[in-house]
Amino acid sequence: MGLEEKLPSGFLLTTVEQAAGWVRKASVFPATFGLACCAIEMMTTGAGRYDLARFGMEVFRGSPRQADLMIVAGRVSQKMAPVLRQVYDQMPNPKWVISMGVCASSGGMFNNYAIVQGVDHIVPVDIYLPGCPPRPEMLMDAILKLHHKIQTSKLGVNAEEAAREAEEAALKALPTIEMKGLLR
């Protein structure tokens, strides 16, 4: 959120995009947002065997001000939802969200009064990670995919253009219920 956002469209901007993306993806600081079972697997990912340090991400920040990735690990209850949004709002831009596990992604098996049916009702989600809970390998796969997304993300006018395109695509997209094909 600085000078790079004001660059004119063209060769300079795309070069800065690549450089910024490369730098950003290599030092993602996750905020601890462990909620339930998935949080234990998230901790396991940080511990010895899976060793998130290989991706420069072993330092989980307690303070949202120092974090740029929120891994929502677990079921989000109605009572937790405002807290989650507040933590998200406190994170500085640019920021990303991984919705870890089915409960965070869609409510999962807890289709009831207490659980928010998908954390995307509250915050924009970049990566949906299925599983109950997902294995540490799956979390790392999600993180690598997020790295790719960060690497290829746009800046400035290009970002605005990308956002506009994404919105148009979303508006045109067929609702699931109108899709044809196997029932899934």
Added chain:
Amino acid sequence: MSTSQASPRETTEGTVYTVTGGDWDEVVQSAAKADDERIIVNMGPQHPSTHGVLRLILEIDGETVTEARCGIGYLHTGIEKNLEYRTWTQGTTFVTRMDYLTSFFNETAYCLAVEKLLGVEDQITERAKIIRVLLMELNRMSSHLVCIATGGMELGATTIMIYGFRDREMILDIYELITGLRMNHAYIRPGGLAQDLPPGAVDQIREFVKKMKKNLPEYDKLATGNPIFKARMQDVGYLDLAGCMALGATGPILRSTGLPHDLRKSQPYCDYETYDFDIPTADTCDSYGRFLIRLEEMRQSLRIVEQCLDRLQPGPVMVADKKIAWPAQLALGPDGLGNSLDHIKQIMGTSMEALIHHFKLVTEGFRVPPGQAYAAVESPKGELGVHAVSDGGTRPYRVHFRDPSFTNLQAMAAMCEGGQVADVIVAVASIDPVMGGVDR
């Protein structure tokens, strides 16, 4: 405001007060008297050094906690209500996610209650009971390992956290081999188990026991005699026997007062009375005592695991009553999912009745005679009780879990008030609450 000793002076940046002189005693005294120095600190619900989404509301006076309260409910999942809309068998899938660190205890407690309602306790096969005990004791170790690991991390000791998760991974590998999942297994079912142990499981557990016997002393070396560790844990989180009784605290908290109360001994289930093990106690009533108890319980669990392995004899792992036993045919298909082809061939090709029965059992479930039952097991955290009510239908009318984390967490205020802020973390870690169990 007592600013008599502070001299103001005007600068270009505004008025600057310079506090000099030896009047700090006065300042401290007046600060101590003033009521508005009382600070209320809100810790959590999302904080790195609390167990999950626990919110602590601390009223502090300097470094001293004068009042402490818990705010819970941030992980309320409505599992008890969800159970009422699923069959009795499907219930295990839900209860295993309550206290996600002690899945097998939740499942066993629930299944014991359902079996009590059904009146089939005597028909549970020997092998099923031994495997239940085996898995529960492995689970006790993995739960205590997480408790010690995260407790250490909250003290700032990262090494012990790496150790704990290293050993827990070995146990999770065993779970994965047996149940197919690292967590949230739904492996123990009303009437027995979902399936038998896979080939190679016994060997892997024996291998694990060997390794674990080598690894356990490392915790002693790292922590037990460690002066920093002791200084942080000893006499912190004090709760004596009277306090435990009044607050209903069970598990390591109760045993750290010297009372050897353990449901495995006093009200044995799953044939625990036939196993040879000790109930470790301490008489310090503090966090350090609870830590030592957890370490010793892991050694005792290893003993029980070894006895289980020696006892295992081939045999069925599900009750013989076909009206309850589901999965009906305890053999997996070649893809590792679903029933075996032989069974499908039989129900599809030769026996119409078997097909109907299977369909009814899977979609409708079995009926449980009306009434209520209470079954309790000794989970790593204390007494885990299940109150199950049936109205004669195929689904629970009401299932209530008395989770030890929920009850024990009430003791937080008694343990923390009057202590230091830093000790709150230690005290809460020694309770070992898991919010999935607290909030359900």
Added chain:
Amino acid sequence: MSDANGTNGADPEQDPGASNLPGQRGEGEEIRVQRGMFGANNGGDTSGYGGLVRSVRLPGATNRPYGGWFDEVADELEGALEEQGLLPDNAIEKTIVDRGELTFHIEREHLLRVARTLRDDPALRFELCTGVSAVHYLHDKGRELHAVYHLRSITHNRLIRLEVSAPDSDPHIPSLVPVYPTNDWHERETYDFFGIVFDGHPALTRIMMPDDWQGHPQRKDYPLGGIAVEYKGAQIPAPDQRRSYS
């Protein structure tokens, strides 16, 4: 409820309590009469079983001897209550022995006294209360809400159950916090989920749900609250809206 007064050919529509109807087995206390199958009550039941009537009966009162140590506990409790000048029949509504468990149904106004006796009497000594669970029997008119306490005696290694009922119209039950402080959170939880007001509780507030939540979610008349699940070209209703066996 009319019990055991049916003659041959009782009409289930007129007399659902008749005891000679099929689907009515055993003794006990009727809490509900169920009609049809598959839980469909809006005309969606095309199975042909729509006329089925089945009464749901919980185990009824047991007569002495109860067996084992149950008699001893019952004797001691009755004796101790009599010593305090309280007629046991007034306090103990009924005693049930079922599935190897002893249950005392207690009149709610005497609950506190009974609990204190159970805790303090050296021959009883139930020092550990494992909290309160509630059950909402929606169709058991006049005693819809049941609070269930399990008391454990470490001294004598025993476990008993106390059950107290209250009508929906007057959901008040005395709090056991003065006797068992452990019930503090348990009673708050039960209040939160069932709306039972525990009189005498030091701070009866919501504990699990947000403070501004409407209703008490685990009551039977509170919907599960799920949403329909969408698939490609189809929708599956929320779990509590699905057709089901009951």
